[in-house]
């Protein structure tokens with residue numbers, strides 16, 4: 001295959017291989033007081049969304065941070081990620097969790113979700129992440145919370161620590177705002193510790 005599409009496929013496979021390579025050490029790399037504080041911030045931000053959603057999609061679920069924070073959401077959550085290594089860690093911690101080993105772009109849900117979430121930069125790897133803000137991913141009356149690496153973030157520390165480049169460009173404030181506008185829904189955005197967050201559909 002030639003042209004830009006061939007390049008994109010090649011880059012995505014590289015992302016999968018990169019996360020497979022660090023999967024076993026991933027959780028151990030994110031245990032600093034600052035990491036714990038960040039997780040607490042996320043938990044407060046989405047607590048009500050998680051509590052009220054009957055079907056949750058975690059895009060780029062990785063080793064299952066969302067379920068670490070909200071174990072009671074396990075049966076209501078579909079975890080999609082292209083890295084079998086990362087998802088293996090998730091399944092060890094959360095037996096019975098529903099996992100889909102796929103690029104989010106290649107996953108076509110049978111039914112849209114009431115809450116779509118993506119934590120700590122997983123959406124930076126996705127082409128046209130605004131597609132996650134509409135069916136078949138997000139129900140028309142659903143809500144979403146996406147966290148992008150912003151321009152002030154150095155990129156995924158776990159990859160950098162293992163000599164792997166960030167692999168995905170940061171997103172700008174303008175790009176994230178454009179996704180909010182394109183959703184055609186109520187939206188808000190902000191910055192937290194180098195991440196740009198986008199909320200669609202208002203707070204629960």
Ligand SMILES: C[S@@+](CC[C@H](N)C(=O)[O-])C[C@H]1O[C@@H](n2cnc3c(N)ncnc32)[C@H](O)[C@@H]1O
Pocket residue numbers: 012015016019059060061062063064065080081082083086102103104105118119120121122123125126156
């Ligand atoms: C920085 S990690 C974040 C993992 C998890 N969300 C967390 O906060 O711990 C990025 C994750 O995005 C996944 N990823 C990369 N490209 C993806 C894609 N196209 N669709 C879905 N997930 C993807 C990687 O495999 C990796 O697990």
